[in-house]
Amino acid sequence: MYRYFFGSLTAVLIGFLLDLIFGDPVTPLHPICLIGNLIAGLEKKIRHLLQADVQKDIPDPMSNNDGVSSHNGELFGGMLMALLVIIISTGIPLLLLFFCYRICLPLGVAAEAIMCFFLFAVRSLKKESMNVKNSLAVSLEDGRNAVARIVGRDTQVLSGEGVVKAAVETVAENFSDGVFAPMFYMMLGGGVLGFAYKSINTMDSMVGYKNEKYLYFGRFAAKLDDVVNYIPSRLAALFLILAAPLVGLDGKNSLRIWKRDRRNHASPNSAQTESAAAGALHVQLAGDAYYFGKLYKKPFIGDDDRPIEPEDIARVNSLMMAASVLSLLVMTAVKALLLYGGLHVFSFVS
Numbered sequence: 001m002y003r004y005f006f007g008s009l010t011a012v013l014i015g016f017l018l019d020l021i022f023g024d025p026v027t028p029l030h031p032i033c034l035i036g037n038l039i040a041g042l043e044k045k046i047r048h049l050l051q052a053d054v055q056k057d058i059p060d061p062m063s064n065n066d067g068v069s070s071h072n073g074e075l076f077g078g079m080l081m082a083l084l085v086i087i088i089s090t091g092i093p094l095l096l097l098f099f100c101y102r103i104c105l106p107l108g109v110a111a112e113a114i115m116c117f118f119l120f121a122v123r124s125l126k127k128e129s130m131n132v133k134n135s136l137a138v139s140l141e142d143g144r145n146a147v148a149r150i151v152g153r154d155t156q157v158l159s160g161e162g163v164v165k166a167a168v169e170t171v172a173e174n175f176s177d178g179v180f181a182p183m184f185y186m187m188l189g190g191g192v193l194g195f196a197y198k199s200i201n202t203m204d205s206m207v208g209y210k211n212e213k214y215l216y217f218g219r220f221a222a223k224l225d226d227v228v229n230y231i232p233s234r235l236a237a238l239f240l241i242l243a244a245p246l247v248g249l250d251g252k253n254s255l256r257i258w259k260r261d262r263r264n265h266a267s268p269n270s271a272q273t274e275s276a277a278a279g280a281l282h283v284q285l286a287g288d289a290y291y292f293g294k295l296y297k298k299p300f301i302g303d304d305d306r307p308i309e310p311e312d313i314a315r316v317n318s319l320m321m322a323a324s325v326l327s328l329l330v331m332t333a334v335k336a337l338l339l340y341g342g343l344h345v346f347s348f349v350s
Helices: 001-024 031-050 068-103 105-118 122-138 142-147 159-208 221-248 250-260 268-280 309-350
Strands: 289-291 294-296
Touching: 001 105, 001 122, 001 159, 001 268, 001 309, 031 068, 031 159, 068 105, 068 221, 105 159, 122 142, 122 221, 142 159, 159 221, 159 268, 159 294, 159 309, 221 268, 221 294, 221 309, 250 268, 268 294, 268 309
Parallel strands: none
Antiparallel strands: 289 294
């Protein structure tokens, strides 16, 4: 049995290496794209079955329920969609790996390594954010268009400083849910648990908005995403703090700002890594932003020690890469020691 656990660990390491070399493949057959299509299809089907058109959910002035039954229907529909997405997104990889490992160990490791490869986003995160830096050097409009590919906020109103800030925030935040959290869950449960996590995270990115359409339908997915990212986001911030001195950044200030500003966000998790990165860079992140044409008031993260500049995108990427490798080494060592220790205990008992 232990050889399968060691095989799964090997698969995670190979998957990480493949991501560093090739980056995330751009194809409609990418598993995360397929999960996104599944989410969109189930949402459409469930809304139709519940006859719940949220955009037209106007309470009947002659009734006393103020749309409560409609909202409850959306909550139930969103919960049903989330459970189905998790079951399908986890069940298919589980069956594939079960049969591959049954045939032979190398085939199982190879199949799981490919799965892990699809779950990491280190190279693509660096590539897309550095594209913002390079595009901004051409023109502000090019920078706005480039950053629009990786953020959910309105970008056409951003200044050059705002474009840089958005890119830095994206790298810092996505280190947690695009690199560290998948790695954390893959170390715990291989590619299967990794896909369970990514299905939840993808649902949050698609339906976890606090707007008219998704306030109720997407609530369960959003809360579930908060739960599964609670521990990884905090550990990810600590690894950013530890990695800061390795790339010439301020680890001491990173720790100070993280302690002070890690709760400066509506999400319980997003400010964890953003605050660590802001402190390491000695810049101020977050603040007010426009989403779907509406201004949202948000607190600042970090101190305004100096103006943020395009080179900070390269600096935060160096920090992200160092933290990624450091976290992989530490988690690999911990898991290997646990497996090795468990193997000896098992041998002693038997």
